[in-house]
Amino acid sequence: MRVTKRRAQTRARLLDAAFRVFAAKGFGPARIEDVCEAAGYTRGAFYSNFASLDELFFALYDERAAVIAAQVGDALTADGPAPLEPSIHAVIARTAATLLLDRDWLLVKTDFLLYAARRPEVATRLAAHRDELRGAIEARLGAVQGRLALPTGVADVPAAAHAVVAAYDGVTVQLLLDGNVPAAREWLTQLLTALLVR
Known part of the structure; x- marks a missing residue:
């Protein structure tokens, strides 16, 4: 022990x-x-x-991915067992307010992304880890699907999970440049609204 x-x-x-x-x-x-x-x-x-620094990075990535997936889950179930508001705007606001936006982690992740892009075998592993993150977000969305009315333009839970990850990736680039976390959260709200609300 x-x-x-x-x-x-x-x-x-x-x-x-x-x-x-x-x-x-x-x-x-x-x-x-x-x-x-x-x-x-x-x-x-x-x-x-x-076994290597690559292996260590993937352990770090999985830790942060678990945090992000948990934050999405918390945003979806912030009201406890009571039904969520029928409007998806409340869910978007909670998600944007709670997602991990740590500039140091974004620097590390971006460095590794560039490293992986030049090494196909590493890129394949990184893509698999990103798929696991999307899968974890899908699972959390799926758990509340009956209480979360996705808009007509979003056909299914996987599409919504892809939208969350894509929006998150987009705002983190701007955050790396200006270091403005409140502005990044506002951009995330706007992007998720544009992607998920019809």
Whole structure:
């Protein structure tokens, strides 16, 4: 039990250190030694948890994807067991207000996206992880589908999930440039409204 707990703590510290290193240096220039130094561990500790920096990034990505999917779920069920308002505008407002908009994470994710774009095997893995995020959002939308009246222009829950992810991707680009989180949330509201409301 203690070994398992210690291993989980080591992994968590490596992930935290990697996030800080990737945000400060960029994914490309970062090295395993940088992550180990920031975490206070040896390369042996790194390799007992991750096969490569790519593997570590995907663990970070999955953590953030779980947060985003949970935030969408929370926005959809903010009123508890009572039915949601019939208007989708309330759902859009809650989603835009709660989604993770962390500039450091966006820097890390964008760096890795460029890295993956030049490496087909990494790009394929990243696409699979993004599909899992969309799938998680679809599952949360599907769970409240009976209480959420999607507009006529949105044929199904998968289309709505794609719209959420696409809008999120769009506003994060602007956020990287200007660092204005309130403006990004406003843009996200406008984009989701344009995509989901007919």
